[in-house]
Amino acid sequence: MFDVVIVGGGPVGACAGALLARGTRGAAGLSVALLEPRLPGPAAADARHDPRVVALSRASERLLRRAAAWSQIPPSRLSAYERMRIWHESIAPTSTAVLVFDAADVGEPNLGYIAESRALQVALLAAFVDAGGHIEAAPLTALTIGEEEVQVSTPQGTLGARLVVGADGAQSAVRAAAGLTVEARPYGQTAIVANVATERSHEATAWQRFMHDGTLAFLPLADGTSSIVWSADDSRAMSLVSLSDGAFAAELDRASDHALGRTSLVSERLSFPLMRLAAPRYVAQRVALIGDAAHVVHPLAGQGVNLGLLDAAALAQQVTNASAAREDPGALRVLRAYERWRKSEVAAMAMSIDAFDRLLAHGAGPVARLAQRGLSWVNASQEVRRFFIRRALGLSGELPEAAR
Numbered sequence: 001m002f003d004v005v006i007v008g009g010g011p012v013g014a015c016a017g018a019l020l021a022r023g024t025r026g027a028a029g030l031s032v033a034l035l036e037p038r039l040p041g042p043a044a045a046d047a048r049h050d051p052r053v054v055a056l057s058r059a060s061e062r063l064l065r066r067a068a069a070w071s072q073i074p075p076s077r078l079s080a081y082e083r084m085r086i087w088h089e090s091i092a093p094t095s096t097a098v099l100v101f102d103a104a105d106v107g108e109p110n111l112g113y114i115a116e117s118r119a120l121q122v123a124l125l126a127a128f129v130d131a132g133g134h135i136e137a138a139p140l141t142a143l144t145i146g147e148e149e150v151q152v153s154t155p156q157g158t159l160g161a162r163l164v165v166g167a168d169g170a171q172s173a174v175r176a177a178a179g180l181t182v183e184a185r186p187y188g189q190t191a192i193v194a195n196v197a198t199e200r201s202h203e204a205t206a207w208q209r210f211m212h213d214g215t216l217a218f219l220p221l222a223d224g225t226s227s228i229v230w231s232a233d234d235s236r237a238m239s240l241v242s243l244s245d246g247a248f249a250a251e252l253d254r255a256s257d258h259a260l261g262r263t264s265l266v267s268e269r270l271s272f273p274l275m276r277l278a279a280p281r282y283v284a285q286r287v288a289l290i291g292d293a294a295h296v297v298h299p300l301a302g303q304g305v306n307l308g309l310l311d312a313a314a315l316a317q318q319v320t321n322a323s324a325a326r327e328d329p330g331a332l333r334v335l336r337a338y339e340r341w342r343k344s345e346v347a348a349m350a351m352s353i354d355a356f357d358r359l360l361a362h363g364a365g366p367v368a369r370l371a372q373r374g375l376s377w378v379n380a381s382q383e384v385r386r387f388f389i390r391r392a393l394g395l396s397g398e399l400p401e402a403a404r
């Protein structure tokens, strides 16, 4: 019998586990088990960078430090970025109208970090175990939700808990077993990710170009290469994936308008069909959803993991506080407070990401042209730039205590 069983040990589930097991200032940690059938091992020190990376905000950095996971990410798998350069294809990458966000504008050392996804997950799972968490390398096979407890079954046996947390990704089995519905809509786009060497230095800058048929980002890695995330309409993405490495790099050079000079692939190419997903309810009696199990957003703003880590911290805060006050951590009243808090924050972020996609990456017509020009208007005002930089740092909205 555990206080909490978490299903899914991706970055979001592992972070929730580490925070719940450690407890908060003034509230003791809980007994927590986590199910994850695909446990990753650490990469060999000399292994090339995996093409799956995530951009982490300052808020995420803070709560990863609080979870005691930050120092466990090898420095070679983490790189700080100091600037973002954002432009629309209607202008040149060297134009003074390119929107530049600079950490120096807000007196910060950087705007965030690019982390290898696997290194992040390994660090968080290690932090969870260090905090006394128990891992079962098994999938969920059945969930029985009772008045007083939940029974979580795996091929190896059954665990009891007062709360089950669904952190099992977009196809969440917990969500289905709890009868929670989901609204899903394909974007009709596919993201291609790969690592590339570039002729010119990335200058610790994240580069992003909006085009009429998608978005292309270059994210700077510690070894001097860059990770690309190219979200293109499905048919274009299919033809890009089928090209030879050389022909793909030539297309990439054209799509980036040679912003970083000539490129060459240094990894395989991976592709991900993109889908918008939103669960109308994040919670039910003794069940809470976090991360991609509750919401999936377009990767153009690099916010998926950041939103999920904030869910993890918000839920951990509500549940540990309830437990410290001798309340039942699986009670609907406690879980509803988490849902109210995070659902509105996620909905606001998802709406602005979709507006960027509609107007900047795919827009035609007067409103889109206005938005495209808006990028250089933002650039012209330091105050407006600062506002957006704070949002990029993840320091707006109601932050959980662990992220403050």
Ligand SMILES: Cc1cc2nc3c(=O)[nH]c(=O)nc-3n(C[C@H](O)[C@H](O)[C@H](O)COP(=O)(O)OP(=O)(O)OC[C@H]3O[C@@H](n4cnc5c(N)ncnc54)[C@H](O)[C@@H]3O)c2cc1C
Pocket: 007, 008, 009, 010, 011, 012, 013, 035, 036, 037, 038, 053, 054, 055, 056, 138, 139, 140, 141, 167, 168, 169, 170, 173, 191, 192, 193, 229, 272, 290, 291, 292, 293, 299, 301, 302, 303, 304, 305, 306, 307, 308
């Ligand atoms: C191309 C691309 C680029 C992205 N870039 C960024 C970025 O820059 N920044 C950012 O913040 N986000 C980014 N994202 C989003 C980010 O990858 C996801 O939001 C994030 O991985 C969600 O984490 P999660 O832990 O909720 O789910 P997942 O990472 O999907 O983890 C779910 C875990 O649950 C486990 N699981 C599944 N079923 C079961 C079961 N039945 N029993 C037990 N365990 C189970 C799985 O094995 C998995 O480990 C990007 C996404 C894409 C597609």
